[in-house]
Amino acid sequence: MLQKVFVRFNSSHGFPVELGLEASILQLKEAVAQRQGVPADQLRVIFAGRELSNDLTLQNCDLVQQSIVHIVQNPQKNSDKDETEDNNTGGILKTLERVPESLTRIDLSSSILPSLSAGLAVILDTKEPNISPPSEKSGAACYNSFYVFCKSSCQAVKPGKLRVRCSECKQGTLTLARGPSCWDDVLIPNRITGVCRSPKCNGNVAEFYFKCGAHPTTDSETSVALNLIATNSRGITCITCTDIRSPVLVFQCVHRHVICLDCFHLYCVTMLNDRQFIYDPDLGYSLPCVAGCADSLIKEVHHFRILGEEQYNRYQRYGAEECVLQMGGLLCPTPSCGAGLLPEPGVRKIVCEPGNGIGCGFVFCRECKEEYHEEECSSFLSTQGAAAQKGYAVDENAAMQARWEEASKETIKKTTKPCPNCHIPVEKNGGCMHMKCPRPQCRFEWCWNCGVEWNRTCMGNHWFD
Numbered sequence: 001m002l003q004k005v006f007v008r009f010n011s012s013h014g015f016p017v018e019l020g021l022e023a024s025i026l027q028l029k030e031a032v033a034q035r036q037g038v039p040a041d042q043l044r045v046i047f048a049g050r051e052l053s054n055d056l057t058l059q060n061c062d063l064v065q066q067s068i069v070h071i072v073q074n075p076q077k078n079s080d081k082d083e084t085e086d087n088n089t090g091g092i093l094k095t096l097e098r099v100p101e102s103l104t105r106i107d108l109s110s111s112i113l114p115s116l117s118a119g120l121a122v123i124l125d126t127k128e129p130n131i132s133p134p135s136e137k138s139g140a141a142c143y144n145s146f147y148v149f150c151k152s153s154c155q156a157v158k159p160g161k162l163r164v165r166c167s168e169c170k171q172g173t174l175t176l177a178r179g180p181s182c183w184d185d186v187l188i189p190n191r192i193t194g195v196c197r198s199p200k201c202n203g204n205v206a207e208f209y210f211k212c213g214a215h216p217t218t219d220s221e222t223s224v225a226l227n228l229i230a231t232n233s234r235g236i237t238c239i240t241c242t243d244i245r246s247p248v249l250v251f252q253c254v255h256r257h258v259i260c261l262d263c264f265h266l267y268c269v270t271m272l273n274d275r276q277f278i279y280d281p282d283l284g285y286s287l288p289c290v291a292g293c294a295d296s297l298i299k300e301v302h303h304f305r306i307l308g309e310e311q312y313n314r315y316q317r318y319g320a321e322e323c324v325l326q327m328g329g330l331l332c333p334t335p336s337c338g339a340g341l342l343p344e345p346g347v348r349k350i351v352c353e354p355g356n357g358i359g360c361g362f363v364f365c366r367e368c369k370e371e372y373h374e375e376e377c378s379s380f381l382s383t384q385g386a387a388a389q390k391g392y393a394v395d396e397n398a399a400m401q402a403r404w405e406e407a408s409k410e411t412i413k414k415t416t417k418p419c420p421n422c423h424i425p426v427e428k429n430g431g432c433m434h435m436k437c438p439r440p441q442c443r444f445e446w447c448w449n450c451g452v453e454w455n456r457t458c459m460g461n462h463w464f465d
Contacts, residue, residue, distance in 0.1 A: 168203030253293030285319030
């Protein structure tokens with residue numbers, strides 16, 4: 001089966017190249033070299049922050065259909081100076097070949113979830129990650145590290161792709177000095193450096209961004225990462241419907257309560273209809289954990305894109321109105337208007353001044369919101385809505401079962417034991433009692449049953465207990 005790869009040559013023009021999945025990077029170079037009339041050994045292939053070596057295949061590099069790779073020509077490739085540069089700044093490539101730390105494979109969830117919840121197989125053995133999410137009703141889901149809200153064609157939460165470019169020339173020709181290890185590395189600018197391979201560019205600062213992984217995208221099509229949404233690798237029940245679904249949203253409360261995306265959508269719509277969102281001066285218009293946990297407001301409000309376009313517009317309007325009220329302002333009581341007004345303190349006669357298409361000209365009393373009058377208010381309506389409607393109800397037993405952290409501890413307790421030599425937790429998933437610590441610096445061989453170094457007695461007595 002042929003794979004179509006979109007190539008950007010020397011950061012200028014682009015063109016498609018068709019090769020098989022098992023084709024090597026060297027074959028990709030040769031195809032581009034023939035088209036451009038340049039020597040293949042002067043080309044460097046850069047994808048997702050790393051320079052790809054000749055022996056890798058398209059499949060090894062996660063170059064899926066319609067992926068964009070950057071190829072730059074370096075005429076001095078074979079000079080002593082360039083070899084030195086490769087050893088110093090391009091040495092990350094050799095490291096990446098030993099440990100496949102591609103942007104297409106890293107998982108940053110350990111910086112959001114508690115350390116126990118990050119997934120033991122990923123922590124202990126980067127060579128063969130064996131985390132697999134629970135099957136959806138429609139079939140098995142694939143493990144994915146990132147999720148985004150695609151605002152273009154999908155209009156939904158979709159698997160995302162993390163990409164990097166040079167912050168100066170905005171081209172994807174930057175090779176990273178190190179891979180990101182936490183969400184802050186990706187979301188906060190200027191934390192990671194690299195080397196830009198674009199001609200005449202001396203940029204050395206990495207700029208990360210996300211794309212929708214559900215369809216081919218152009219350079220300008222980017223999406224916002226939803227860092228609270230994760231693959232349900234622990235098979236935890238939803239706090240509301242108690243089903244095991246994937247992906248899920250993990251609230252940043254002390255219990256890390258889990259909610260499926262369908263229930264999160266219903267939660268958002270219900271709270272929006274009741275105007276129960278909370279206005280925070282730093283975060284904006286947000287929601288806490290569905291169980292009402294303290295200090296759990298969602299910080300990235302793009303998660304509320306799950307409301308859909310129409311409801312999200314209403315969410316933004318309500319947020320703007322709440323901001324006006326928090327500043328001591330008023331909303332025009334005319335049903336068809338609702339303009340935000342910021343009158344002087346103590347002024348009782350309020351005029352909704354028309355202008356710039358906003359305002360209806362209605363003159364009303366600040367206290368009762370009725371048409372303005374000189375005498376005392378006959379019906380004081382400021383208490384309207386003071387009695388909050390019943391909030392989103394959550395079953396107490398469901399809340400106990402939907403704790404990501406507790407489920408992680410229980411999983412670790414049942415399936416892991418500390419390595420007798422280095423004491424990191426090691427997960428046993430079937431097989432014999434002969435264990436080997438997956439930590440590269442240890443590799444201690446020991447008996448799961450006895451907890452001592454593997455010996456002939458263990459081999460004879462309980463190898464397959």
